[in-house]
Amino acid sequence: TQTKSGSDSSGGSSSGPVKVGLVTKTDTNPYFVKLRESAKAAAEAKGATLIAVAGKFDGDNEGQVAAIENLVQQGVKGILITPSNSTGILGALKQAKDKGVLVIALDTETDPKDAVDATYATNNVTAGELQGKYVKASLGQTAPKVLLMDGTPGGTVDQQRHRGFLQGMGLKDGDPAILGAAPTNGDQNKAQAAMENLLQRNASINAVYTINEPAARGAVAALAAKGLSGKVAVGSIDGGCQGVADVKAGKYLATVMQFPKKMAEQGVDAVVAFGKDGTKPSGFQDTGAQLITDKPLPGLDSKDSTWGAQNCWG
Amino acid sequence: MTSPAAAPETSPATTPALQARGLVKRYGRVTAIDGADFDLYAGEVLAVVGDNGAGKSSLIKALSGALIPDEGRILLDGQETRFHSPLEARQAGIETVHQTLALAPAMDIATNLFLGRELRRSGPVGSLFRLLDQASMRRQAQEQLDALGIETVQHIGQIVETLSGGQRQAVAVARAAMFGSRMVIMDEPTAALGVKESRQVLDLIRRIRDRGMPVVLISHDMPQVFELADRIHVHRLGRRVAVVRPADATMSQVVSLMTGALRIGDEGAPPDVTDQPAPRIS
């Protein structure tokens, strides 16, 4: 299905600056905002133009597909995408590839992985697992009594982190050690209300999993109101600067840092390189997940909050 | 008369086309129908008169299924009936012009005239594809309006909410006149009509009666009532207080009955003719 507009416009654009498309899951999550800022900065540094588009909510396959199509029409050299649903957008990605556009997944893998040319991502299962291991270790011999502050029901990242955490804790879904779970949509307000309600029911807990740092803050506020500050092991994931500050302030024990800046820079570099000489990157590149805590525990590689503050993403 | 449990008192002479006994309808503190009786005989024009708020509209709403009374019985040709909706009354052949007109404001005249009784094209386009026969609906609508003398309507596709008050009322009357098959009830059908148009409606009512169909006419216009009615049902405070024949009574007597200044049985009151069949017009 060779059509004119695809090859024409990408050919035409090779004269001007390289156009890079970035498709994030949403515009709302600060994490993606940082991702796009980094990408923008990287593009500027390389003399490329970045067009950033996003879905409307986590899981907006339709929005991402439309974004990909519109970017291809626009004549971008390559698309960086944090795929909303690992399989939902494969068709659009394939069409983009067929039209000679370089496609790189950021942050989240596609399934199958070779639907994109390359992937620069955090392994969310690993990130969840790090949180789980740390929380388990901090409990020592005490039998865990856990509450789970999940994200959006059914979200990919949500499930991966959840699964990872339970692996790290050595638990399974349905284990009696899990005293409750609630979706928070990663929203502090929802997390706080959910935690309050769960605590009303049963306050004898000693560990909390949180999908991200806003959820952790909500959970911690509810715990504090119940007088449980410091008595419950709370972990989180993200590595935003506020999260690192929270760890430093002792609001929760640890967070697992991601590196969106790295992903963005590598992604932009790859597209620019492809635009120059057609070299395609390939494979999965884990951009890493780093446990940040001021109470290091033996057997777990961690950095302290000072390091975290220097490397946090927003 | 206050007791809704009174024994059925069907007239032995002729069975009324429509009869009601002991109807009651309360709205919180307000009692709109308070044990009302009603008799309509075949082939007559029955005028229903009464003060504002006497409960005339409520009564005919109960008779036409628009309102479900709390108590009381309704008999159609002697058979006890319960209308659960205006649709059921209409299917029984009772056509009503409501005081509120019951028109769909954003739709045009022809559509409103045929609302709920649309004509379909003949042949498979009609039966299978349910295609409306707009042309003939428009034509018939135009004819009907012309027959009522409404000549200022500039096109039959005009939206009803843009019509003048009288034009709107004419549409509602035209509709009832077109479709009544057993009886027609008209709640103040000429209130907004001009001199000529009112005349036409009165003629129309006569023509309907002459076809043997009874007509209930609610009106505040005494000359009109006396000109047209075979019997006059006087309503007051939610119930029937008298039925008189125009020939037996004067306008001022009827007005006195309406306001309660006079009661049936009082000296100077006209004779009550409840439950006596109207003279047949043939």
Add this chain to the structure above:
Amino acid sequence: MTSPAAAPETSPATTPALQARGLVKRYGRVTAIDGADFDLYAGEVLAVVGDNGAGKSSLIKALSGALIPDEGRILLDGQETRFHSPLEARQAGIETVHQTLALAPAMDIATNLFLGRELRRSGPVGSLFRLLDQASMRRQAQEQLDALGIETVQHIGQIVETLSGGQRQAVAVARAAMFGSRMVIMDEPTAALGVKESRQVLDLIRRIRDRGMPVVLISHDMPQVFELADRIHVHRLGRRVAVVRPADATMSQVVSLMTGALRIGDEGAPPDVTDQPAPRIS
């Protein structure tokens, strides 16, 4: 008469209280006002008559700010005026009973009567906290309804949409009667009213006139018009075709003028009295 650009023809004798020249209002294909003129003099009752759809309501809507004419001029006491909203007309002292009544259906009678002109408590609770004086509004509302002879309204707190047609109309008339300060325009104020209630409204109109305030009365009831009016403005196809005095004309002549069977100047037509001041009633 078709030319809206006709020179201003203010009568030298008396300046009309309200005057209009060459008003035009078109709605797409329909022309509701087609170069209409209008004159109302101080202290008179001016009846406006015409067929359904002649454009009477449209005319008075233009005069009361409810509708902005496409063309033409309106003069209030000889001063050219433009009302951009009904509010402006009301502030100029023109009170109107619209044919549609303009009541808020879900609100009660007293509230509707005082809508836009609520009474506040005296003292700081009123001026500072803007507390309404519900008690006195209810009392005055009750008085006003009683004055119109509407006695079946069972309590003044009844919601307007649950009122009978006549009761609703009475509320609208009562409102205009209470607040008119310069002139009162009534569009078919007695259409839904009973015999007694109509009488009271006619008395009310007389009383208003006797206070020196002019009244415009739209009505289809010829006896009523001839009984009450000082002059009769005949409207037809969107414009004024004649102004006659009841004394100079018969009902059938006026009806013929309305329907176009007769024209001013024809043999047998009554004399046109346009622009002649009405006799002062004192």
Add this chain to the structure above:
Amino acid sequence: MATRTEARAADTDSGGALGLRNRTTDAFLHNPALGPLGALIIAVIVFSATTSTFLTVDNLSLVVQQSLVVATLALGQTLIVLTGGIDLANAAIMVLGTMLFARLVTEGTVPVLALLVGFGVCALLGAVSGGLVTWLNLPPFIVTLGMLTVILAIGRLYSQGNSWPVTDSLLGVLGQGGYLFGQLRVTHGMTLAVVMFAIAWYALTKTAWGRHVYALGNDPEAARLTGIHVGRTRFSVYLIAGVIYAFAAWQALGRIPNADPNAFQTGNLDSITAVVIGGTSLFGGRGSVIGTVVGALIVAVLRSGLTQAGIDSLYQDVATGVLVIAAVAFDQLARRRSR
């Protein structure tokens, strides 16, 4: 008769300029979709002039494809809004439909049977909303909000966190299609949408049922008094809307061959937006399905055009917000002009 002719004469002799004005007035009054259409055309012209990539057959086809699912949802929504209702559950019903289709086929059901089951369930869910609105007389907003919550949860329980890729050719057939004039890609989904809108237009304007739908939204009490089958008509609208959502589900699988419980979370609002931009009143009784198509296209055109213009999504949001208001304002001004 003489009188009427006279009256008409008064109109016609008002002359050329006025005649034209009156004719445009009439057009605007009788075709509520004209205003939105004008806005759409302006948007297309502006984007064609300012970007080199917008006005290509390829892109135009894409824009239409992008609008299909929302347009189909909005078709059902239009029916319901015309009766004075609102449907917040439409996208949720559709998403459940996609999951039924996909999961059943994945688990070995014959595709045709899976389609039937999916259509049946969507229709049933529409009927439940309709039944509650019609016979318990509950506000549509609350009923469909409750349905939304329930159906989303059921969808997630049913999916157990999975999404279901679709490989079956029947389920994906609406994304397939051929080329017209060798260039313009026309998918079966587009064809289906055209057919559905045509049928809906026909049913609404050329059959008694359609008139009853309008009458119901116009003045429910008047509709009842005239003796329309009020309950039956209202119920039928929700039922039919349910079926239409099933078609939307099929369309969605044609576009994205993957059934995901989290997709189309803003589908309800998007569809209402298309309906309202298309000139249909949320108070019921006034509007048209043609307007709805135009409304759905306006949104897709804005999104595509702004991306072609290289505008960042945050600024795109600002622009979209402003332009959507502007589109409706344009419609209003056109109407006011003609009053």
Add this chain to the structure above:
Amino acid sequence: MATRTEARAADTDSGGALGLRNRTTDAFLHNPALGPLGALIIAVIVFSATTSTFLTVDNLSLVVQQSLVVATLALGQTLIVLTGGIDLANAAIMVLGTMLFARLVTEGTVPVLALLVGFGVCALLGAVSGGLVTWLNLPPFIVTLGMLTVILAIGRLYSQGNSWPVTDSLLGVLGQGGYLFGQLRVTHGMTLAVVMFAIAWYALTKTAWGRHVYALGNDPEAARLTGIHVGRTRFSVYLIAGVIYAFAAWQALGRIPNADPNAFQTGNLDSITAVVIGGTSLFGGRGSVIGTVVGALIVAVLRSGLTQAGIDSLYQDVATGVLVIAAVAFDQLARRRSR
């Protein structure tokens, strides 16, 4: 006069049982909030009976605190819905307010000044919506949808991906509070909410302005013809709503001392839900702010009670959906009974 008394007599002599029935009827017709209140009470009783943790002063205080922000948003929403409008942008305005408060203070502005700026901006945004609705005569749905999109985008541009923790005591003061009877925690936010609802109730029922608001929603054309300042009243409602949203922003910071551009994404729908459950008609002109409080509480009670009952979140959603419909159905049945 005789006539009227007579008519009344006919009513009273209809006897005891009927008298009672008529009195309940009247109560239901005149207090649209009674139905929802019944539903709330039933929900509280059921949860108190089935769980041991629901009926504790501690938990009841929590439930109220959880409902505060949505209740305040819903207060502004009620005003707008009463005029026949709808506000989809309310939560977005509020969130922008929280960010202004928090960021300005973080950057060194005096807290009082930051509050003033935040209130000013919220009022301004309300005024923009109001102006478009009032003077361009645009549908509120579209105007506030456009505003929503624009304000969300502005908020994100302004925040640049950050959220702003609040440490200042003035900004967080509404989350503070004391204990009543030594047990029941009453925050300043609760007190403020009570005061605001009381003022709104007073303004809507005891002042001319309130009557005009109702009249406007009831029948805009009648309101215009009676000579109400239609434009001014409508505009004032949106403006005041904007100010109320600023209060909601302050409430939000009291509960969660962190200004996050992504918070309260469903705040608009949640507030409309509270309004509608509270018995206010989306067609305008009928309803009350008391109903709205009850509506907001019902939602919070359901969520808390279901959690106390140990129900999983997905099943909670199912139950919430069903119960919300049931609450409104209860109201309807009570009304029908009394008809």
